[in-house]
Amino acid sequence: MKEKKTLWIIHQYASTPDTGMGGRHFYLAEELAKLGHKVYVVAASANHLLHTQPHLTSKFTFEKISGFTFVWVKMPPYAEAHSKQRALNWFLFPWRIQKLTQVIVDKPDAVLCSSPSPIAFLGAERLAKKLKAKLIFEVRDIWPLTLTEIGGYSPKHPFIRLMGWVERRAYKNADLVVSNLKNAVEHMVTQGLRREKFVWIPNGFSLTEVSQKTPLNKQATNQLPKNKFIVGYTGTIGVANALDSLIEAAAILRKNKDIAFVLVGHGKEKTTLQALVENKQLKNVYFIDSIPKIEIQAMLAEFSVCYMGLTKDPLFRFGVSPNKLFDYLYSGKPVLYAVDSGNYTPIKDSKAGMQIEPQNPQAIADAVLKFYNMTPKERTKMGENGCKVAMQQYEYGKLAKKLEKLLF
Secondary structure (H helix, E strand, O other), rough: OOOOOOOEEOOOOOOOOOOOOOOHHHHHHHHHHHHOOEEEEEEEOOOOOOOOOOOOOOOOEEEEEEOOOEEEEEOOOOOOOOOOOHHHHHHHHHHHHHHHHHHHOOOEEEEEEEEEEEEHHHHHHHHHHOOEEEEEEEEEOOOOOOHHHOOOOOOHHHHHHHHHHHHHHHHHOOOOOEOOOOOOOOHHHHHHOOOHHEEOOOOOOOHHHHOOOOOHHHHHHHHHHHHHEEEEEEOOOEEEEHHHHHHHHHOOOOOOOOEEEEEEEOOOOOOHHHHHHHOOOOOOHHHHHHOOOOHHHHHHHOOOOEEEEEEHHHHHOOOOHHHHHHHHHHHHOOEEEEEOOOOOOHHHHHEEEOOOOOOOOOHHHHHHHHHOOHHHHHHHHHHHHHHHHHHHHHHHHHHHHHHHHHHH
């Protein structure tokens, strides 16, 4: 019988499905707990990604959930992502977690610290050293590169320089570096990482969650167009998702009364896009409010094609790992992938749909027509290819086993 180990996952922005997204660390912790390990996920009680505040009882609140323990670290609240308090919390969090040694009885065999902000690594490194545990640094957003390439910050800014120093220190001192971005290693080696320390573990989907086969709520069902060839999108409606290109493609195809475009979700760009649809007087675009994550597969079952797009962002050359991609693949529907993700070409490789140039409405319209003109059998084959690759590569149970091997 294999020995059961203890893992501490330190991720300032982690959440449970009741408080936020749940997501990667929730599912990995759930699967590692099923394998018999003791897992603690350590997160801040206040962050801009939580939709419901956790109920706190003290400086450290323990919540037993899905076979593991969630540890909420009490932190000062702040209103939004660009708040100064958010930046202050980056420094306060690694300081506060030092007291975990007094409140968690199970000492870790491994400590995994996840970005985006690399500052938390300093706290995790100190804990791992004190507790003689293996130290893993996980990169899901390449900071400070993201801030200089997208945020427009100067590489000479003192704060950016500090982050760069922490990043290089993490690559040097961590026992392993994990990322959900397949080609991130190409950047990391320029910052001093030894290539053999790098491991790719993508995001994925929870088989437990999708197996529940939760039906779509009536309100959402009633908002769907009937008897149409639906090109559908689910997820955040933000700038990075380049959904204006999808609307422009809908305008190109407006004369085809069989094809409809459905956008499910919310985000900062939603009102702008709704205004664009109104301005163009489009009758083939439908907006549906966000639905619970457990209903996503029921929604995807209504689509003919699943759409995913991103902006032409140079950072995506390191790969992408959006959760919706794996939900799409599992759904068994063909995927229209309007993303330039460098050497990472998941849809092309698995023959699960089409990959096209991002932010190109004409290319989207042409691809939609190609899908529309295919036989149902051809589309089904693409969907089956996607589902197969989802089960082989992106199921959280399998990803947890890969992580288990690395950790222990």
